[in-house]
Amino acid sequence: MRRDVLRWALYVLVAVYLVNCSTHLRLHVDMLRYFAIKDCVELGCPPNSVAAKDYLPWGYTALLLLLSKLGILKSSVLVFINCLYLFGGLYFAGKLAGSTKTGLLPAVLVLLNWTTIKFVTHPLSEMQYLFFSLASLYYFHRYSEGKKAGYLILAFVAAGLAFVTRSVGVALVGALGVGLLWEFRQQLLEFIKKHKYLVILVGVVGLGVVVFSRQLGLNHYTAVFGKQFKEGLTFGKMLEWHFTEWPQLCLNTSVVKWVPYLGAERLTVLFLLLGILLFGGFLYLLFFRKNEIPLIVKVYLLFYSVVMFNWPFYDPRFWVPVLPLLAIVAVYIPFQGPRWRQVVLSVWLAGYVVLGIGAVGFYTYTSLNKEVMARTHANGVYRNEYETIFYGKPLSDTARHIDSAALEVIRRYDR
Numbered sequence: 001m002r003r004d005v006l007r008w009a010l011y012v013l014v015a016v017y018l019v020n021c022s023t024h025l026r027l028h029v030d031m032l033r034y035f036a037i038k039d040c041v042e043l044g045c046p047p048n049s050v051a052a053k054d055y056l057p058w059g060y061t062a063l064l065l066l067l068s069k070l071g072i073l074k075s076s077v078l079v080f081i082n083c084l085y086l087f088g089g090l091y092f093a094g095k096l097a098g099s100t101k102t103g104l105l106p107a108v109l110v111l112l113n114w115t116t117i118k119f120v121t122h123p124l125s126e127m128q129y130l131f132f133s134l135a136s137l138y139y140f141h142r143y144s145e146g147k148k149a150g151y152l153i154l155a156f157v158a159a160g161l162a163f164v165t166r167s168v169g170v171a172l173v174g175a176l177g178v179g180l181l182w183e184f185r186q187q188l189l190e191f192i193k194k195h196k197y198l199v200i201l202v203g204v205v206g207l208g209v210v211v212f213s214r215q216l217g218l219n220h221y222t223a224v225f226g227k228q229f230k231e232g233l234t235f236g237k238m239l240e241w242h243f244t245e246w247p248q249l250c251l252n253t254s255v256v257k258w259v260p261y262l263g264a265e266r267l268t269v270l271f272l273l274l275g276i277l278l279f280g281g282f283l284y285l286l287f288f289r290k291n292e293i294p295l296i297v298k299v300y301l302l303f304y305s306v307v308m309f310n311w312p313f314y315d316p317r318f319w320v321p322v323l324p325l326l327a328i329v330a331v332y333i334p335f336q337g338p339r340w341r342q343v344v345l346s347v348w349l350a351g352y353v354v355l356g357i358g359a360v361g362f363y364t365y366t367s368l369n370k371e372v373m374a375r376t377h378a379n380g381v382y383r384n385e386y387e388t389i390f391y392g393k394p395l396s397d398t399a400r401h402i403d404s405a406a407l408e409v410i411r412r413y414d415r
Helices: 002-022 029-043 059-070 075-097 105-111 114-120 126-146 149-165 169-183 185-194 196-211 222-230 235-250 255-262 264-288 295-309 316-330 339-368 370-380 383-391 404-413
Strands: none
Touching (some): 002 105, 002 114, 075 105, 075 126, 105 114, 105 316, 114 316, 126 295, 169 295, 235 264, 235 295, 264 316, 295 316, 339 370, 383 404
């Protein structure tokens, strides 16, 4: 019965997500950057323009260019593609879960998460990266089971597509490298003994690539780190940011929603402590509690976490690409045990589901109601732009300048 309930919940959520394909174009600062880069490539732009120097990977821009050439670059098409990416990623994640007790629950948990519904409806690269990264992990896992070269090729092709979509794909490349070393550990030891001079040469070449990375153009993304630290960012602040992202994922609520009730400082301390506990629990479940999670997934989650905790920007959306894997880990939480534990976990799960239904319902409502969307999307930052498109002029009481770039993007690509 429980499995039937989960299956029907999954069907309903998939249908609701597809309804959101009718949303108006949802603006985001990074989304505007992607469209500006696309226009630079397609239409040309001055060499000194911001878009011409933007460091965003080109993978998602390539999708925008393809859709533009086909004449179907509209918000409805982009959200539909995001849905396909998400559903495909959940399929691969389910296969990685294998014969464990997870079943359909991780997919339902992911679809109920507020970050998932939010960024499915935004033209951003999260879902594209999620799909290719999970495909890569799945095909490598298949290779490790049967040693068929075709699966290994697919794993690295998907990893390459993931890497050109988001720079965090370096964690995926690293995980595949470790996976290969593990699969061929015996042969590797024999090879090193037999060809030690060749191994030394490869090591020297690798060191040279690192030393001359700037001349080779490989420090494109490391420059981002350097710039942030020069502006006063500390490692402790980065840890605070990323630990406070975890409760927002696990409790299924944005910290911003609670600021009016508890205050920003108090919430920061509370979410920081919760984040440390939750991340510690995640590591315990992943590496110390008995589970059937493939080694390649464990290594990837570890590498991904290391990259994220060193990423000099704050946003819970950075964890969206690994949500299906985090959900698989979460299913290993032991509900059995002391009465207090059962009560706490039951309350958490009930709250997660209620908040998730609310988030999915709210985004669907705004997708179908342009007035509410104009007023609430991005906390009303783009309200004047939306109202100009919808009604011919801003209707807001508070006068604010019109972002001409945002207005033009809505005009060209909405619906």
